[in-house]
Amino acid sequence: MTATPTAHPDTARMAWATGLTAFAAVMLTIAGVLDIFRGIMGIAQDDVFVATRDYVFRLDLxxxxxxxxxxxxxxxxxxxxxxxxxxxxxxxxVVIAGFLILANFLSLPYYPVWSVVAIAISGFIIWALCVARPEEPLEEPPASAGATPRAL
Incomplete structure (x- = not known):
């Protein structure tokens, strides 16, 4: 009876890293598209944004x-x-997601709920990009002790 082979730990790690990078790519692209729309609304001075007085980081909308x-x-x-x-x-x-966190923090009074959601999304993007390292070289699996090829 033979045992079924299990996935090599490095293969599983590479799959995990690739998945996290894909997650970060999708989320960063979505966050970017939403920020583009948010920027267009701000430039057009849409009524979606709340005007807050006496805010320390006050910029024109x-x-x-x-x-x-x-x-x-x-x-x-x-x-x-x-x-x-x-x-x-x-x-x-990582740099862009960090800037998105700063920009969303500074624009909290103008659009508070979405700013908090966008900060959380950007935090997950940074986490996914920092925890996964797909460019690390795979190590050779350890040779089993005492295993020598048999002659027939």
Whole structure:
């Protein structure tokens, strides 16, 4: 009776890393597209946003719109790079997601619920890009002790 072979731990780790990178790519692309729409709404001075007085980080609504539009475009570009498993895209993805967190924190008074959701999404993107390392070389499986090829 033979035992069924199990997946090699490195193969499982590579599958996990690829899956997390794909998750980050999808989420960063979605966050980028939503930020593009949010930027367009801010530039158009849509009535969706709440005007808050006496906020420390006060910018014109169009200014916030341009910031979100630019970050959204960059996020989509980096998300596409993540689909290709590019190392530059992993680094840029962490940086862009960090900037998205800052921009959403600073725009909390203008759109509070979505800002908190976007901060959480960006946090998951950073986590997925930092925890998975698909570019690490796979190690050779350890040879079993005392195993020598048998002659027939």
């Amino acid at each position: 169009a200014g916030w719109g341009w910031i979100h539009l630019i970050l959204g475009i960059l996020a989509v570009i980096v998300g596409i790079g993540l689909f290709q498993m590019a190392t530059w895209a992993r680094v840029a993805g």
